[in-house]
Amino acid sequence: MKYPETPAVLVKDKHFKLADVSTDDKGPFDEKYAHKESAEPRLAALRQRLAELQENLYAEHQRSLLLVFQAMDTGGKDGAIGNLLTGVNPAGVQVAAFKAPSPVELAHDFLWRVHLKTPARGHIGVFNRSHYEDVLVTRVHGLIDKKTAHQRFDDINNFEQLLTRNGTHILKFFLHISKKEQAERLQARLDDPAKRWKYEPGDLKERAHWDDYQDVYSDALAHCSTDGAPWFVVPADHKWSRDLAITEIVVAALENMDPRPPTADFDVKAQVIK
């Protein structure tokens, strides 16, 4: 399908590098919207349409939509997911957040816990972090080597193909921030007692691996962006254009799926309700 024009970059080839994508580009939004406020009517219209499309998807009960969110710490996953889903009936949405794996999860293959949480027909499933962690954090910390990572890329592509063949449409978003932006957001979390619960001293240890993460992210996105399950790199230094870009893409994908409530399989006129 053709996706709408947004600042987000669709990853198309095996040589993709994150370094080639700006983190603060507003792309076509720069001309359309002078500032955050001027984009609000468009965002509100998209959200309303998203709620309608989700209801049709639910009524149809044939297909599902899976949205995968990945980012560096403070990249905005929670914010983007919250923004996107505000106004959608929670009964039709399943959000799964993947933390460090439990002993039971570690006792199975790396896709086991993820497969369990894939959306049922009629639902929108959202992954806050995902199976991609198993080719990112594990690789940066030397728990798996490049060969295993590339085997896992194959496993991931096969798994996502299984899902798409069975009616699950997949969109994957990498929220792309600069190292400088992360510094500011981490500092804000430290400074603001209301935000401090989001800060962990361990975040600084991961920040020290920034360049390694950019490399393994580039490799994963380059090898696992497919027609059926594309990766979008969303410039995410500006929250409003990040959120608008994601919402534009999700709504366009659902419009393209065109879910419809089933037609009656009985004679409507013959039903007499007394």
Place this chain on the structure above:
Amino acid sequence: MKYPETPAVLVKDKHFKLADVSTDDKGPFDEKYAHKESAEPRLAALRQRLAELQENLYAEHQRSLLLVFQAMDTGGKDGAIGNLLTGVNPAGVQVAAFKAPSPVELAHDFLWRVHLKTPARGHIGVFNRSHYEDVLVTRVHGLIDKKTAHQRFDDINNFEQLLTRNGTHILKFFLHISKKEQAERLQARLDDPAKRWKYEPGDLKERAHWDDYQDVYSDALAHCSTDGAPWFVVPADHKWSRDLAITEIVVAALENMDPRPPTADFDVKAQVIK
């Protein structure tokens, strides 16, 4: 690996046909064992070794073994599984029986409910029926066409590859009986009030599709027997040689895996227990 000589036939190529395999062949057992009783010492020795190997697998906690059983009705899945596992510590075994899928299961891809039940590290997992039902019964009854069935063969091979790459060894057994043998076993279930709970009138409807089932089984076994996850066709008109063949193969596969308890990661001598 090299498997032991038994009446079971390892499926090796894409042109495999069930019709080429006898259902009552005792193969090398014919010469070795005059009758059922003369094979019992061997079976007892294998079972004891199986219990030891399973304990080592459990202690090692790195790998797992998955055994898949498929057969026509009355083919002997329950009997074979019960015979094989008698004497193994149930704490290290997970048996999953797959019946007609529930609405929640149907709301996901066909491998979802199966993936959930794959064995954890250290365990032997047994599937009484499996994901193969989704390329058998669905195909005989026209719920999926040949193209979809062959797509699913790919999905199954990819899925089993994921499991084997993550430390799960897989062995798959088709218990092969003749149509005549099925008639006798169904009649016995009807005649014996103690066995009648196993009989359903619907069994006759499936029996009428005997030849179709043999065809789709042949196709599935031919396309989904891989080095990492081989299919064995076990002549199963004679229960004792069926059970001995399966036990020989399972024990040989575990011997080849050679599971070992972990060595102490602490100084054993420094531990002073007062």
